[in-house]
Amino acid sequence: MPRTRLLAALALGLAVTASPVTAASAGRSCDIAVPGAAHQVGACLPDLTTAGTVADGHSDPAQWAGLQPAGARNPTGVPGTQIDGYFPDTSTLNTTHGWNHDSQFVIRLPDRWNGGLVVTGTPGNRAQYANDFTIADWVLAQGYAYAATDKGNVGSAFYRDGRRPGDAVAEWNARVTQLARAAKAVVARRYGRAPARTYAAGISNGGYLVRWQLENHPELYDGGVDWEGTLFRADGPNLFTYLPSLLKNYPAYAAGSAGAHRALLDAGLAPGSEFLWPYHEQVYWDLTQRIYREEFDPSYDGATEAGTPYCASGTPACDADYDYAARPRSVHRAVARVSLTGRIRKPLITLQGTLDTLLPIALDGDVYARMVRTNAGPHEGAFRYYRIAGGNHVDGLYDTYPDRLRPMLPCFRAAFTALEGWSAGHTPPPSATLPRPTSGDLANSCSLTP
Numbered sequence: 347m348p349r350t351r352l353l354a355a356l357a358l359g360l361a362v363t364a365s366p367v368t369a370a371s372a373g374r375s376c377d378i379a380v381p382g383a384a385h386q387v388g389a390c391l392p393d394l395t396t397a398g399t400v401a402d403g404h405s406d407p408a409q410w411a412g413l414q415p416a417g418a419r420n421p422t423g424v425p426g427t428q429i430d431g432y433f434p435d436t437s438t439l440n441t442t443h444g445w446n447h448d449s450q451f452v453i454r455l456p457d458r459w460n461g462g463l464v465v466t467g468t469p470g471n472r473a474q475y476a477n478d479f480t481i482a483d484w485v486l487a488q489g490y491a492y493a494a495t496d497k498g499n500v501g502s503a504f505y506r507d508g509r510r511p512g513d514a515v516a517e518w519n520a521r522v523t524q525l526a527r528a529a530k531a532v533v534a535r536r537y538g539r540a541p542a543r544t545y546a547a548g549i550s551n552g553g554y555l556v557r558w559q560l561e562n563h564p565e566l567y568d569g570g571v572d573w574e575g576t577l578f579r580a581d582g583p584n585l586f587t588y589l590p591s592l593l594k595n596y597p598a599y600a601a602g603s604a605g606a607h608r609a610l611l612d613a614g615l616a617p618g619s620e621f622l623w624p625y626h627e628q629v630y631w632d633l634t635q636r637i638y639r640e641e642f643d644p645s646y647d648g649a650t651e652a653g654t655p656y657c658a659s660g661t662p663a664c665d666a667d668y669d670y671a672a673r674p675r676s677v678h679r680a681v682a683r684v685s686l687t688g689r690i691r692k693p694l695i696t697l698q699g700t701l702d703t704l705l706p707i708a709l710d711g712d713v714y715a716r717m718v719r720t721n722a723g724p725h726e727g728a729f730r731y732y733r734i735a736g737g738n739h740v741d742g743l744y745d746t747y748p749d750r751l752r753p754m755l756p757c758f759r760a761a762f763t764a765l766e767g768w769s770a771g772h773t774p775p776p777s778a779t780l781p782r783p784t785s786g787d788l789a790n791s792c793s794l795t796p
Contacts, residue, residue, distance in 0.1 A: 376427045378535050380453065381528045385445070386431030394454045394492075395483040397422035404428050404452075406442065409468075409475040412742035413549070415753045417789035420479060421487035426456040427536065433524060437507040440500045442473050448500065448507070450474050451525050453493045454482065455536045460489025463533055463541040465526045465567075467497050467518060469550035469740070471504045471637075481547055484759055491541065493529035495521045497551070502633065505641035505652070512680035514641055515578070519562070519684065522546075522555050526566045543769055546570035547762065550705070550739065554578065557686050557694070557714065564691030568769055569728075571761045573754060574698040574705055574739060575714070580682035583709040586642075586670035588614045589635040593666035594659045596627050614706040621750065622703040622738060630704045630739075632656055635665045643677045688717025693728040693768050695761045699737020699754055700779070707733065715777070730774050732761065732794055736782035744789070752782045756792035764794055 377388030392398055397420070399405035432440075435449035442450055452474050464485045468476040474496040482492050498517035499507035507514040526544065534540045546556040546567050553575025560570050578584055591613035598606035611617060636653040639646060647653050647663035657664040670677070698711035705711075715731040722729060736752035738744075744751045757780070764774035775794045782788075 376429075378427070378429060378455075378532050380429060380431055380451075381531045382433055382524065383431045383451075383528070384434045385447075386429055388427060388429045390426075391428055392425050393422060394424045394426045394428060394456060394486050395420060395422050396478050397483075399428070399478065404430070405475045405478045406473075407479075409442075409473050410477070410479045413469070413476070413480050413740045414755055415741045415744040415789040417745075417787075418479075418741075418753070418755055419790050420483040422483075424456050424458075424486045426454060426486070429453040429455075429532070433521070433528075435498060437499055439504065439507065440473050440496050442475070442496075448496060449498045449521055450496045451494065451528075453491070453529055453532055454486055455491050455533070456486050456489055458489055459491060459537050461542040462488075462490045463529055463544045464490045464492050465522065465529060465544065465546050466492075466494045466548050467522045467552045467555040468494065468500075469548065469552045471500050471502060471551075472496075473500045477547075477549070477552065480549065480755055480758070485547075485762070490545075491529065491533050491536075493525050493532075495525045497521050497555070502637055503652075505637055505644070510680070511642050511644060511677070512683045515684045518551070518555060519558050522559055523563055523566065526559070526563070530566075543568040545762070545765060547573075547758075548575070549573040549758075551576050553696075554686070557690070557696075558684075560690045560692045560694050561687055567692050569693035569765050570695070571758060571765055572694060572696040573758050573761075574702055574711065575696070576705060577710045577714055578681060578684045578686060579713075580678045580685045582670065583614070583713060584670070584681060585634060585638050586668060588706065588709055589631055590666055590668040590670075592627070592631050593635060596623065596631070597658070600624070600627075614709040615703065616701055616706060616708070619701045619703050621747065622701060622743065625743065626703045632665070634704065635668070639665060639668060642680045643673055646673070686714065686717065688714060688719075688721040690718055690722050690725055690729060692725075693765060694718075695730045695732070695765050695768075695774065697732040697734055697737075697754065697757055697761050699734045699739065699752070701736060701751065702739045704739040729777075730761075730764070731777040732757065733779040734792075735779060741789075748788075753789050756788070756790050757794070760792045760794050 376390040433449040437448040498521040553572040556570040595609040640652040
C-alpha cells in the first residue's frame with residue numbers, strides 16, 4: 347500500500363479487525379442482556395484495559411492507532427465484564443469480529459464500580475474500540491462503566507449508508523442516544539441500581555457527538571468533555587467552507603508561493619502550524635473533503651463517488667473548487683439536519699489545540715464557544731473552554747515534534763477530572779488558553795490553570 351494511502355487508512359481507522367469474541371467462562375454469567383441488541387457476546391475478563399484486551403482479542407490497536415503519544419502511561423489491572431454486540435442495522439461496513447454488521451458496540455463493566463457511566467462515540471470513521479486507549483483505560487480504572495458505539499457506519503465509504511444526504515451522520519447521533527439508554531439499563535442490571543452520574547466524552551467526530559447530545563438529550567447525561575469536536579453548521583464555518591481552499595492553494599505553497607501561504611492562513615490555518623501542513627495534506631485534507639462532501643452533496647460530481655483524489659483546481663467537479671455557499675439549498679438543509687446550536691443544557695468542557703491542522707481552532711472551538719455564549723441562555727455558565735497551546739488534532743505526531751507540540755491526552759484527563767468535581771459542586775478553573783509547558787512530562791501531565 348502506498349505511504350499516503352496507508353497513512354489515510356490509519357487516520358480513519360480502516361483496519362477494523364479483531365479476533366473473534368469468545369463467550370464467557372462456565373460457572374459465571376457474564377452476558378447481561380443489552381436492550382435492543384440483535385446480537386451480543388459477554389465475557390468475564392481479568393483486565394478490561396488495553397493491557398489485557400489486546401492480547402485476548404477484546405480490543406484492536408489498529409482502531410486507535412495514531413491517537414496518543416508513545417509515552418502516555420495508562421492504568422492496568424481492571425477486572426470485569428465486557429459485552430460486545432450490535433443493534434439492528436442494514437449496513438455492513440464494520441468488519442470487526444467478522445460480523446460484517448454496523449452499529450456495533452462495546453460495554454465494559456468493572457467489578458469495582460464507582461457508580462458512574464461514560465458513553466462515547468468514535469473519532470473519525472473508526473470502529474468501536476477507537477477510544478480504548480485514550481478514554482476507556484483511564485475511566486475504567488476510576489471505576490466507571492464504559493460504553494462505546496461505532497456510530498452506525500465506519501470507514502472511508504461511510505457515506506454509502508442511508509437513503510438521503512446527511513443520513514449517515516444523523517445516524518451517529520441516534521446511535522449514541524440508543525447506546526446511552528441501553529448502557530444505563532445494563533448498568534442497572536449488573537449493579538442493582540442505575541448510574542448516579544453519566545458523562546459523554548469524545549474526540550473529533552466523537553466530540554461533536556458530545557456537543558449534540560448535551561444540546562438535544564440533556565436528560566441522559568450529567569455533563570460531557572468535548573475534545574476538539576467537529577463543527578457542523580449550515581451557515582458555516584464547516585468543513586466545506588475551508589478545506590477546498592486548502593486543497594486549491596497547497597500545491598502552490600509547496601512550490602514556494604508566498605501568496606498561497608497567505609491564502610492558507612486566511613483560510614483558517616494557524617500561523618506557526620506550517621510544519622504540520624505536509625502531513626495533513628497527505629492524510630487528512632483531501633480525503634476528508636471528498637468523503638464528507640459526498641455525504642452531504644453527492645450530486646456535485648455526478649456519478650463519480652467521492653470525487654477525484656488530489657485533482658488540480660480547474661479539473662471538472664474537483665473538490666479543490668468546491669463552493670459551499672453556491673451549492674443548492676438542499677445541500678445546506680442536509681447539513682442543517684446535523685448542525686449544532688450551542689444550546690447546551692448540561693455542563694460541557696471543550697478543549698482544542700491551537701495548532702489543530704484538521705479542524706483549525708479559529709473555525710471550530712472558538713466559534714462553538716461563541717455559539718454557547720450566545721445561545722445557551724441560563725446554561726452559559728455551565729461551559730468551560732480550554733485552548734491548549736501547541737496541541738494538534740490528535741497526539742500521534744507529538745513524538746515527531748516533541749519540541750513544538752503538546753499532547754492533548756493529559757489535558758482531556760484533567761478536563762474529565764474537573765467535570766467530576768463540577769458535578770460535586772466544585773467550580774472548574776475559568777476558560778483560558780493554557781500555555782505549553784517548557785519542561786515536565788507533557789505526555790502525562792496537564793493543568794487547567796495557566
